[in-house]
Amino acid sequence: MKVPRVDLRPQERPLKKAILRSISKIIDSGEFILGHNVKALEKEIAAYMGVPDAIGVASGTDALMLSLCALGIKQGDEVITTPFTMAANVEAILHVGAKPVFADVDRKTFNLLPFEIEKRITPKTKAILPVHLFGNPCRMDEITGISREHNIPVVEDVCQAFGAKYKGSRCGSFGVLSALSFFPTKNLGGYGDGGMVLVNDVQYSQKLRRLRTHGQQSKYIYEYLGWNSRLDEMQAAVLLPKLSRIDRWNAARAKAAKLYEKGLAGLSEVETPLATDGGNHIYHLYTIKAQRRAELAAHLALQGIETAVNFPLALHLQLAYNDGTWKEGDFPDAEWLCNMSLSLPMFVGISEKQVLGVCRSIRGFYRK
Ligand SMILES: Cc1ncc(COP(=O)(O)O)c(C=O)c1O
Incomplete structure (x- = not known):
């Protein structure tokens, strides 16, 4: 699929x-x-x-x-x-x-x-x-x-x-x-x-x-x-x-997110996204934290499922901005997220069948 x-x-x-x-x-x-x-x-x-x-x-x-x-x-x-x-x-x-001046982020919500x-x-x-x-x-x-x-x-x-x-x-x-x-x-x-x-x-x-x-x-x-x-x-x-359609579109994303959450529930190798307390998440991206991320992404790609690593390298470690001010380990949670995060398919119009298919593939990978 x-x-x-x-x-x-x-x-x-x-x-x-x-x-x-x-x-x-x-x-x-x-x-x-x-x-x-x-x-x-x-x-x-x-x-x-x-x-x-x-x-x-x-x-x-x-x-x-x-x-x-x-x-x-x-x-x-x-x-x-x-x-x-x-x-x-x-x-x-x-x-x-x-x-x-960087400050570290919350591993659970990805935010400052x-x-x-x-x-x-x-x-x-x-x-x-x-x-x-x-x-x-x-x-x-x-x-x-x-x-x-x-x-x-x-x-x-x-x-x-x-x-x-x-x-x-x-x-x-x-x-x-x-x-x-x-x-x-x-x-x-x-x-x-x-x-x-x-x-x-x-x-x-x-x-x-x-x-x-x-x-x-x-x-x-x-x-x-x-x-x-x-x-x-x-x-x-x-x-x-x-x-005039944005609220409906955001609700469709939230519905797909709920399906992912259900489909991935109980999988110890995967952490699904956590909405901030008091916030309503609009799931621009559906980003999980996954053990053996690269292998999982390769496994999904083989089955035709596209994923993305949005931020493979934190900003303080980028050549373009680091004049020697920062080093590895300065913002450990941001760095950890760079190694663990994987964005799954998410868009308005993604079908239930597609979301459940992605979940099935992920489960299949960790069962191996
Ligand atoms: C969090 C965040 N801030 C700023 C921007 C910059 O927006 P633009 O691409 O319109 O310049 C983006 C775009 O990718 C973004 O994701």
Whole structure:
């Protein structure tokens, strides 16, 4: 039985005609940049998230970078973040000239541990950047508590967690600013790159809108060193009809996750993902921890089942970012997760038969 790691076609097929009509209208209008689709998407996403404003940008990475820049973070500043994620958090921190300060994560939820964050605070700490990894919310009550106590803003990375909630509020509504990604495989994904900054404190709105358009205050008058980082009008038109489906899609992922959990229950070699207490996980990825991971992945591949190792090497050990500051063993739980995690097939439209087939194969492997 062939099961891809991700297959976007079942999700996209029913939307194709409506999206092609919207794109055709954009071509007829000639309004390609920051037109009414981007404005409508910004308004609808802000309302969905329960934040006062949202600003469409070119990618999730840019959303993080522009957020840090809007907060005035610069050379000499420190930003606390996780070493167990993809590179965008570190790129954003380094590109504004600041220093990433890593804190270790929880082996069970994959997310930053609040007390590890607190340990790393210094007078130079200017932001805390938690990542709701794989769709699982971070412990935001504790993280915002630390933020308030030390007067350090939180920038949430919600790129993998569109629609997730923590204790009743959307991930992305806790931080002063938060980043979304619309990369095609994300839970809310476009047909190319795209992102958004969620704005909880509107004092940053104008600066962010200027930063995304070359720092322009008015035409050809530049107030800040900015970027060309606008959300494309066509991507906004693709995303608008998907927004009304996102809760249904997230529920379908959660249903598949429940099936996996049942299908893998009692298997001592496998640990299934644990939703954070008080959080509703939206299963952007379904990532298990598995004994003999490489052999298991090879066994599944032989049967046509695709898996992925999302983060084989923690960020503090990557050549691109480590100037000698960190060494192996500095963040043992993040490193352990790099060796143990395996993402199973998960997408909207994955069938019960496919999920149960994957579980059967995994059981078969450990019985050998
Ligand atoms: C956790 C996380 N943060 C940030 C990003 C960056 O988003 P983008 O690819 O839109 O730049 C991603 C994308 O993979 C991500 O998974």
